[in-house]
Structures are given as C-alpha cells and as structure tokens.
Amino acid sequence: MSLPIRTMIVGTGGWGKTWCTQTLPKAIQEGLVEVVAAVDVNPDSLKTAGQQLGLNESQCFTDVKLALEETQPQICIIASPPHTHEQIAISAMEAGCDVLSEKPISDTLDSCMRMVEAARRLNRKMGVTMTHRFRQPIWTFRELVRSGDYGALDYIVMNFNWHRRDGLKERQAKMQDTMLIEGAIHQLDLLENLAGAHCESVYMDSWTPRWGNYTGSAQALLTMRFENSVRASYETAWCNASPQNSWEKEYIRAEFEKATIVLNRGQIEIFREEDNRLKASPIGTAAELKMNPKWGNDYLLDAFLHWVRGGQKMETDIESNLHSMILLFASIESSKQGVPVQIKRFARDQGIVC
Ligand SMILES: NC(=O)c1ccc[n+]([C@@H]2O[C@H](COP(=O)([O-])OP(=O)(O)OC[C@H]3O[C@@H](n4cnc5c(N)ncnc54)[C@H](O)[C@@H]3O)[C@@H](O)[C@H]2O)c1
Secondary structure, eight states: OOOOEEEEEEOOSTHHHHIIIIIHHHHHHTTSEEEEEEEOSSHHHHHHHHHHHTOOGGGEESOHHHHHHHHOOSEEEEOSOGGGHHHHHHHHHHTTOEEEEESSSOSSHHHHHHHHHHHHHHTOOEEEEOGGGGSHHHHHHHHHHHSSTTOOEEEEEEEEEOBOTTOSSHHHHHSBTHIIIIIIHHHHHHHHHHHTSOEEEEEEEEEOOTTOOOBSOSEEEEEEEETTSOEEEEEEESBOSSOSBOTTOOEEEEEESSEEEEEETTEEEEEEHHHHTTOSSOOOEEOOOOOOSOOHHHHHHHHHHHHHTTOOOOTTBHHHHHHHHHHHHHHHHHHHHTSOEEHHHHHHHTTOOO
C-alpha cells in the first residue's frame, strides 16, 4: 500500500468544517492522506480545525504561501469562498501541488480560465467537487437515464426551490448572483451530465423578488437545448414561500420514448409507456437506490487521489468542469440580454476554444 498523501486544507469554517470533521478524518483513518497543514484567515476556525485534525500549532497557518513553504504538501484542498480560489489554487500548483477545489471553480469566467491555463502550464492535476452529482438518489437516477433501457431521451425537467430569503451568509447576500454561481452551478452541471451532451443554447430569465435579501438574481427559469437535441427546462428559486424541492429533494423528470422516470425528494419511480397507454393516472414502479461504499465528497476525494497516484482522470476535472462554468455565465448573459445565447459563440467571444 502506498504512503498517505501529504495534504493541506484551505478554508476550515462553513463547508470546510465538513472536510475537517468528516471527509478528512475518514481518509486519514483509511491511510489515504496525512493532513500536514490547515489554513484559514479566521484564527477561531483554524484553531478548531487544528483540534479536529490533530494538528499542532506549527501546522496551522493564516497564510497559504507560508503553509506551502513550511509543510510541502502534495495536494491542496480548497474550501474557501469562490473569489479566493484562483490565488490559492495557482500558488499551490506553483508549489508543486495537485489541487481539489470546492465548486465553483471561481467567481468569474476569466478567473476560471486563468486557473485552467495555470494547470496546463504547470502540468498539475486539478479537480472540482461537483458533490451533488455523486449523491445516492441522483447517482441512481443518472444510471437509469444512461442505461439505454428506455429508448431515446427527449427532454428533462428539473425543479429546485427553497425558502432562503435571508440571503444565507452575509458574504453570500453581498456577492453578485451568488445563488446562480454557488447554487445553480450544481444543477447546470448535473443537467449537462444527464443530457449526455454539452448545452448548445440557453435562455434564462432571472430576478430577485423584493422579499429576497440577495445581490443580483436568486430566482431563475431556464430553457436549454443540448448538442444531441435533448431539451431541458430548469427552475431554480431561493426566495419561495416554501421549500418544495430543496437540496437533495429536487424534482427531476426525464422523458424517454418508452418511459418517464421521476426523481422526487430522493425517491425514484419509473413509468413505462406500455403500462400507461391511455391511462388517466400514471402507473409506476419504484427503483431501488444504488449502493456504493462512498458518496459525495468521500467519493470525490477517492477519485482525486486515484488520479493523483497515476490512475484514471476524475470525472469532474477542471477542463471538463469548465463547460459547466461557461454554461453558467452564458445563462447570466442571456438574462442580461433578454435573448437566448449560443454557448459556443459565447465561449469564443470570451476567447475560449472548447
Ligand atoms: N460541494 C458542496 O456541496 C458545497 C456545499 C457548500 C459550499 N461549497 C463551496 O465551498 C466553498 C466555501 O463555502 P462556505 O459556505 O464554507 O464559505 P464560508 O464563507 O462559510 O467559509 C469559508 C471559510 O474560508 C475562510 N477563508 C476565507 N477567505 C480565505 C482565504 N483567503 N484563505 C483561507 N481561508 C479563507 C473563512 O474564514 C471561512 O472559515 C465555496 O466555494 C462554496 O461554494 C460546496
């Protein structure tokens, strides 16, 4: 068995706390990683993380470059806010680390591109934690969609809606379009993944009602067409009166030639055409959820470490994930312009060839 990989974690409060209390302790126990440094600009979060990870004071830093110099990690995990990802990731890659960053890659498309270019130039591996794709019900749904058992895929409907009119955290309430950039990115990424092709064109109408404490848009309705002619409609809403379909409770319906498959609040039902012909109410059968040893970030860390050790590239490497970021910013552009946006043309206009 190979030696544990020397690991640094940057950003230990908020979602980073999940890394420090769940994902990393499990990986340490399995002998996959050795945490050699934790970094946070907030000394309180840092102190707690140090205790959770069993680090001594000399392994806890408020400065990324100093941590890199003094502890020489092999990999850097980034769980700080989106606008900080670029500087941290590039410093880590320049110091010889491979990087696993929390989504989104960054908060602007230019910044995402600089990170992609740095990974190419420095020949470093960089992965992105699109955690949502790798949760049990969604994974099971994705396997059914990809199985080929139901004929051609025609279109997908996805509803995500929640009551978070408070704007979540202060930094998020102030960040431009945070709920699209930090929230909708999960589902846009998932929609491309389910459709099985990149998005060709997108139309988005987005806004925030007066009862939402957000900067930019926190509600949006989208219509998408993918390169393989699959269509999708997607609702994302953070300011509703009730959480009908919030995180892990989304409604996703995939319409095939020979079946309708519905994921609703974690349960999957398959409605076959032959059982439903001319019926007034649908007749479905429940699908069993897939069993996996690991889900979410546990799975993603495993996939990343496997790649770092010379194995197969992880599914959500930065180059693949860039497509989801282009789709996200093309959607924002569509809402600004009030017209559908052709994704390839939008990318070319931003100087991106993909
Ligand atoms: N994969 C998922 O499902 C998931 C879920 C939630 C959040 N996230 C992502 O995780 C990231 C962090 O989100 P959050 O909600 O925890 O944010 P947050 O603002 O709550 O916490 C971020 C932490 O990073 C620290 N920090 C800020 N700037 C820093 C810097 N320059 N260097 C080091 N530390 C710094 C803060 O002090 C804080 O402890 C975001 O990119 C977010 O989108 C992912």
